[in-house]
Amino acid sequence: MELIVEESGERTAAVYRALRAAIVDGRVPPGFRLPATRVLAADLGISRGSVAGAYERLAAEGFLTARVGAGTFVSGEVTVPRARRAAADPLRPRDGWALTPLPASGEVPAPRFDFRTGIPDAGLFPFDTWRRLVGAELRLGANRPGTYADPAGHPGLRAAIARYLGFARSVRAGADEVVVTNGTQHALDLIGRVLLRAGDVVAVEEPGYPPARRLFTAMGVRVAGVRVDAEGLVVAELPDRARLVYVTPSHQFPLGRTMSLARRQELLEWARTRSVAIVEDDYDSEFRFSARPLEPLRTLDHSGRVLYVGTFSKSMMPAMRTGFVLVPPGLRPAVTAARQLGDGHGQTAVQAALARFIEEGLFARHVRKAGRVYAARHARVAAALAAIPGLDVLESAAGLHVTALLPEPAGRMVRAARRQGVVVEDLAAYAGEEQSAFSGLVVGFGAVADDRIEEGIGVLARLIAW
Known part of the structure; x- marks a missing residue:
């Protein structure tokens, strides 16, 4: 609790006025335990008697109650006035930000x-193993917690992700291509900030992933929905002015269809001839219930047009907030700089623990x-x-x-x-x-x-x- 006490005048009266104002306007709520007179006097640099006198006066007026052995509390009988609404709200978001947050998925209590x-099912996650790994990283201090880390991510995690993708998804990538993010949305935000200008056109699947559509809309670009059929995104219906195409080819969200090989090749050729970027969201490729899937667009791409995005939110847990994007060479400095400007870097202990989780075969x-x-x-x-x-x-x-x-x-x-x-x-x-x-x-x-x-x-x- 902070009080501003007048330097001049009688100290007891000054403390009384400051405390009374704090109680009346609701800054100190009913039931709040006040500091001991000795403690508050030391904080304010005045005598204990001045504070005690103010407490006694407030108690006599019904603002405070003293409980033997417990302390002094703001009386529950005090009526706190409702906060006054400002006559006008002078601050407004810019165009494109007429948005409200989506409801969080953690309903309490959870629906039956x-x-x-x-x-994902949190009960399937090996929390004991994960706590051991994170705890070990924190104890070792190997991540130099007193310094700022690489905005592209922990080097060990970037290398582990690259190796895992090569094994699990046939994606050939080096650690230098990996930028670790706080999930898919963060990756899309970084990509949009370095590639898109206000008024650009972004093509998305219709139906598709709503958070991506909302994010691109907030950036001031025009979002064009493109029909999805049995073979995936209908490339022939892509707008000619598109600057970026966002797709989920391995498991189209939400219809669940897989983009055919012919359609993938058509999309890559379309993007190559028009100098368009493709964002491939491989959001839940770990969980497949049939034969090995078709190769990702990133593997088929020979012109450097595909940014491959993945996340650990579905395979591990959303609270981890860890994902990644494979970035073509020409965009890496800009994407890494955007990460650094936005939030510096991720949680180094968590990233180091995840690297060990992958490398020791625990993730697989x-x-x-x-x-x-x-x-x-x-x-x-x-x-x-x-x-x-x-x-x-x-x-x-x-x-x-x-x-x-x-x-x-x-x-x-x-x-x-x-x-x-x-x-x-x-x-x-x-x-x-x-x-x-x-x-x-x-x-x-x-x-x-x-x-x-x-x-x-x-x-x-x-x-x-x-």
């Missing part, structure tokens, strides 16, 4: 039937274990949805969700399901202005308990039939 997307072991659980849930969810008349379940072979189409808008049913404890997502929410063209459900299975899958989907079945 949690079919939200993008939430965790992915295998979690993948078996998710594969079983994927099969159960897909089968339960397929048994519902009128629901067209789209084929998918990866990720943590299943999408199903409906002949009618799903918004009303989604709201009714929530009232019954079933949280599922409306496919229309993943589209831009053409939301009416998409009717269906996006059903996540990362967070739902195994023994609640059929019961929860049974609720959806009754609502669809109704």
Whole structure:
């Protein structure tokens, strides 16, 4: 608690006035324990008697109450006035920032039937092992905590990511190509800041990933939704003025489709002839339930047009806030500088621990274990949805969700399901202005308990039939 006491005049009266004003205007709330008279006197540089006199006067007027052995407290009888609203709010965000934060995924309490997307099962994560690794890095002090780190990320983690991608995704990359980020959104923000100007056109999938659309819109660029068919993004419908194309080719979000090899080659050629950048978001490639996927765009790219983005939010846990982007040579200095200007660098102990987690084979072991659980849930969810008349379940072979189409808008049913404890997502929410063209459900299975899958989907079945 800070008080400003007048230097001149009678000390007791000055302390009294300052304390009374703080209580009356709500800065010191009812029930707040005041410092002992000795402590406050030392802080203010005045005699203890001056403070004691002020306390006694305030107590006599009903502002304070003294409890033997406990201390002096602001009385609960004091009425705190409501904060006055300013007559006018002079500060406004610039154009493009008429946005509000999206709801956080951590509902308290969690819904009984949690079919939200993008939430992994925290119970599958080896927290004890992770705490040991982070604790060891903090104790060793090998990361020089008294200095600032490389904005591109911990060298060991960058090397570990490059090696893992070579093994798991056939992506040939050196550690110098990796920039560690605070997740996918951070990577997109860095890319947008160094590549895009106000008025540029960014092409995104329709339907697609809403946070990416919102981010690019906030940058002052024009976002153009491009249709997705059975082979992926329809390249023939890309706008000629596009400066950047954002795609999820390995597991299109949210439809779950895989972009065909012919379509991938068409997109790369389209981008090469127009000098366009491609952002490939490989957001959940670790969890696949069929044969090895097609090679990423980054592997097929021979012209240096693809920025490959990945995250550990789905494979490990969202709270880690760690991802990466593989950056072509011409953009590396700018992207690294943008990272440094924005937040300096990431958490070095966490990044060093993650490097060890990958290098010691613990990450691969965790992915295998979690993948078996998710594969079983994927099969159960897909089968339960397929048994519902009128629901067209789209084929998918990866990720943590299943999408199903409906002949009618799903918004009303989604709201009714929530009232019954079933949280599922409306496919229309993943589209831009053409939301009416998409009717269906996006059903996540990362967070739902195994023994609640059929019961929860049974609720959806009754609502669809109704």
